[in-house]
Amino acid sequence: MYTAEKYLWWSEAERKLADEVADFSDNVIRAQINEIERTKKFPWNWFEEMGKKGWYGAFIPEKYGGTGKGIGRTTGFCIVLEEIARGAPVAVDFYETTIYGYSPIVRFGTEKQKKKWLPRLATGELFAAIVITEPFMGSDAANIQTTAVRKGNEYVINGKKRFITLGGIANLYVVYCKTSDDPEDRKNHRHLSTFVVGKGTPGFTVEAIHDPMGRFGSRHAVLNFDEVRVPKENRILNEGDGWKILTDALNIERLGVAAGAVGTSRCAVAATADYVTRRVAFNQTLADIPGVQTMCGDMVTRTNLISLLVYYSAHKMDLGMDVPLGCTIAKVFATQSLMKTVLDAVQCHGGDGYMRNYPTERLMRDSKLIEIGAGANELMQHLVWRLWLKDYLAMRSAGRKPVTRSSISGPAAKKKILDALAEFYCRHPALYMEKEEMMEKLGLTAEDLDKALEAAEAEKLVALYRKRGRIALAKATYTGLKKAKPQKYYNFFPDFVDKEREVF
Numbered sequence: 001m002y003t004a005e006k007y008l009w010w011s012e013a014e015r016k017l018a019d020e021v022a023d024f025s026d027n028v029i030r031a032q033i034n035e036i037e038r039t040k041k042f043p044w045n046w047f048e049e050m051g052k053k054g055w056y057g058a059f060i061p062e063k064y065g066g067t068g069k070g071i072g073r074t075t076g077f078c079i080v081l082e083e084i085a086r087g088a089p090v091a092v093d094f095y096e097t098t099i100y101g102y103s104p105i106v107r108f109g110t111e112k113q114k115k116k117w118l119p120r121l122a123t124g125e126l127f128a129a130i131v132i133t134e135p136f137m138g139s140d141a142a143n144i145q146t147t148a149v150r151k152g153n154e155y156v157i158n159g160k161k162r163f164i165t166l167g168g169i170a171n172l173y174v175v176y177c178k179t180s181d182d183p184e185d186r187k188n189h190r191h192l193s194t195f196v197v198g199k200g201t202p203g204f205t206v207e208a209i210h211d212p213m214g215r216f217g218s219r220h221a222v223l224n225f226d227e228v229r230v231p232k233e234n235r236i237l238n239e240g241d242g243w244k245i246l247t248d249a250l251n252i253e254r255l256g257v258a259a260g261a262v263g264t265s266r267c268a269v270a271a272t273a274d275y276v277t278r279r280v281a282f283n284q285t286l287a288d289i290p291g292v293q294t295m296c297g298d299m300v301t302r303t304n305l306i307s308l309l310v311y312y313s314a315h316k317m318d319l320g321m322d323v324p325l326g327c328t329i330a331k332v333f334a335t336q337s338l339m340k341t342v343l344d345a346v347q348c349h350g351g352d353g354y355m356r357n358y359p360t361e362r363l364m365r366d367s368k369l370i371e372i373g374a375g376a377n378e379l380m381q382h383l384v385w386r387l388w389l390k391d392y393l394a395m396r397s398a399g400r401k402p403v404t405r406s407s408i409s410g411p412a413a414k415k416k417i418l419d420a421l422a423e424f425y426c427r428h429p430a431l432y433m434e435k436e437e438m439m440e441k442l443g444l445t446a447e448d449l450d451k452a453l454e455a456a457e458a459e460k461l462v463a464l465y466r467k468r469g470r471i472a473l474a475k476a477t478y479t480g481l482k483k484a485k486p487q488k489y490y491n492f493f494p495d496f497v498d499k500e501r502e503v504f
């Protein structure tokens, strides 16, 4: 079987876990997936067996029943996800939802909350759901409309949530609600709070079950909260901490989605190899036709690459490092890559790829979800750029000499600024100069440089670009360049120019 690649840095326990999950994936998930696809029934036995094996305990400390001696928490989590996704992508939904659901309790719960829920979550006796999305709010998660209003020792929750995985199945629902309308709280992301709502709480009902494109057997529900009373002991952390809790688990969530994509890619590549090596056309197998080889080679390359991306970030997290950029890149790249892989897999199967007797059709439907869920890829791409740029700019700033006292002021400062901008113009005629670069070059503090730049701006000698109201970039205007240097200073004629005939 084309199972998870066991990296050199994996422990013996991690290798053993990969074999154990691979066995479950092949003998339970793969063996039953066609029946699940046909009936769309919820596979309770997968759920229960995974609970008995202790895999849900990935992030639960051992004193609350968590497992994993010798297994890195993130690596172990990714191994399980990869292998069960290789069996069928839908299996991932059950596993990761419970883990994302309980992670706020692990990270921020009180001792009482941990003791009450974690041991039973670790063994699969309880399942958790993560409840954020609403009919009128998805990607814009800060815009939650469901309210929770404090009444004595309780909160009263009203609103509707949708697309909730394990809705109706889970026992515990980790629900994000708005607890403040104060614009200041909204601005500071202090307007949300997180509550654990138990199945069976009066007023809490499943309104509808969605009928999805793929991942049959999973459950996604619309949930209705009608005057639902929850004790204040069910609030996680403090009122106003909801956004902090929501964003805390994002790295794990993104990496988990990417790990699932690795497993599904592996399944698609193996299915394609099984097909193209046995189908004969033009007197050769498809596997020998260069066009098919190109597609297959790409599939293998992408699968190996995303695997490396996932486990390298997982390893860093297990060493205690924070890897937001690595996890976000893994989410985007692995899910985009998977989508291309499953489409190519269908293509390599020809007409059979369009039929339900091969797994590729299911893999194609099942894979689309993760380009949308766990943060739509478009948002993630923006985030990759923002995270990377923040690191890059910090690195560049770190290399600059700090200026604590200005060496010049008044007209001298203005003159030096114009000179610097004139010189910068000769090197970068289309660019603005950065404030930090000017500070270092001119030996001016931020405050003194601002004052001098504003004075020059008032005289129309410089033009400034402000970001969030603060000066970030500057350039000399035409008047400023003229004032700084004579025209000759700006002249530049390479040797190949005939100065007699071309320059006037």
Ligand SMILES: Cc1cc2nc3c(=O)[nH]c(=O)nc-3n(C[C@H](O)[C@H](O)[C@H](O)COP(=O)(O)OP(=O)(O)OC[C@H]3O[C@@H](n4cnc5c(N)ncnc54)[C@H](O)[C@@H]3O)c2cc1C
Binding pocket: 097, 129, 130, 131, 132, 133, 137, 138, 139, 140, 162, 163, 164, 165, 166, 212, 220, 369, 372, 373, 374, 375, 376, 377, 378, 379
């Ligand atoms: C099967 C399934 C299971 C799910 N399970 C859960 C769950 O268990 N719990 C839960 O809370 N939620 C769940 N969700 C919800 C999921 O997280 C959201 O669907 C997702 O966040 C996108 O939100 P949306 O569907 O409202 O799309 P919208 O936010 O309306 O966005 C639609 C599209 O617009 C584009 N877009 C939106 N904003 C931007 C932007 N700023 N920049 C660029 N492009 C943008 C993207 O292409 C995006 O796909 C699930 C969804 C599905 C389909």
